[in-house]
Amino acid sequence: MYQDLLAPIKQFLHCETPQQWIDHAQKPQNLQVLLTDHMICELKAAQTAMWLIRKYAVDKASGDALLAWLKPFEEFIYKKNGSFAELAKANKLTKSIVPKANSAYGQDLIDKMVLLIKEELHHFYQVLEIMEARDIPYQNITAGRYAKGMMRHVKTHEPETLIDKLICGAYIEARSCERFAKLAPFLDDELHKFYVSLLRSEARHYQDYLTLAEQIAGKDISDRVALFGQVEAELISSPDEDFKFHSGCPVSGS
Known part of the structure; x- marks a missing residue:
């Protein structure tokens, strides 16, 4: 029923x-580890979107409001402060987000990234809710190689840095969507329904990132898209001793 979405x-x-x-x-x-890493990935996706808005698009007051929005989730993950019940009330942006006077990237980046943050934090809470119901405790885990492996190829001068990071974001969201769809049929009914429910938003996130990259570049970026596609595929298909949501091919004992 979601093959058209995945095509x-x-x-x-x-x-x-x-x-x-x-x-x-x-x-x-x-x-x-699957659910824990999935939950952390949702927060990292929100953090990435927030970083993009704060660096490129909004004034200081708006940036501070974004930081405050994410703080309860970061406190929970990195310092184990707060509770499940408190996070249920935390996904609220309390102030309007105002573009920088000299921002060249426009309201579209802000609108797309604010919506993405809201959805990723909601997904974070949904994963945590499932873990709580199953008595799966949250424990710190190390980061996998996936995102860092792609970021090594990001150019270091603007606007190419921003364009490359948006392309990376597109691949991360696209892979998440593909992996949810692939894994869902093999999970229990609750997780199957949950992962299928995430497909539409993840697919839109990939499209939003790619559209923004193309708009900001204002030129053909197919060579950069192809490069990151090759890097991403190598990370996914090559042996990986560290099992994570975006890890590569598990080796014996991983």
């Missing part, structure tokens, strides 16, 4: 998730 994503990505990763991810003993 452009499959065309965008340079490889599918390996079956070895699906086989590993569906094992009950890996559910805790």
Whole structure:
């Protein structure tokens, strides 16, 4: 029922998730790390979007409001402060976001990224809710190689830095969508329904990132899109000893 939604994503990505990763991810003993890393990925996605808005698009007061919005979630993840009940009330942006007077990137970046942050934090809470219901405690885990592996190829001068980061964002969101769809049929009914429910927003996030990259570049960026597609596919298809939501092909014992 969601094949039409996935068709452009499959065309965008340079490889599918390996079956070895699906086989590993569906094992009950890996559910805790799968859900924990998924939850952290939702926060990281919100942080990335917030960083883009604060650096490129808004005034200081708006930037401070964005920081305050994410703070309860960051406190929970990094310092284990706060509670499940408190986070239920936290996903609210209390002030309007005002563009910088000299911002060249416009309201479109702000609108798309603010919506993305709101949705990613909602997904964060939904994962935490599932973990709470299943008595799966939150424990700190190390970051995988995936995002860093792509960021190594980001150019260091503007506007190419911004364009490359937006392209990376598109691939991360597209892979998340593809992986939710691939894994969902192998999970229990609750997780199956939850992962399918995420597909539409993840697909839109990928499109938003790619559209922004093309708009800001104002020129053909297909070579950069292709480069990051190759890098992303290598990270997904090559052996990886560290199992995470965006990890590569599990090796024996990982």
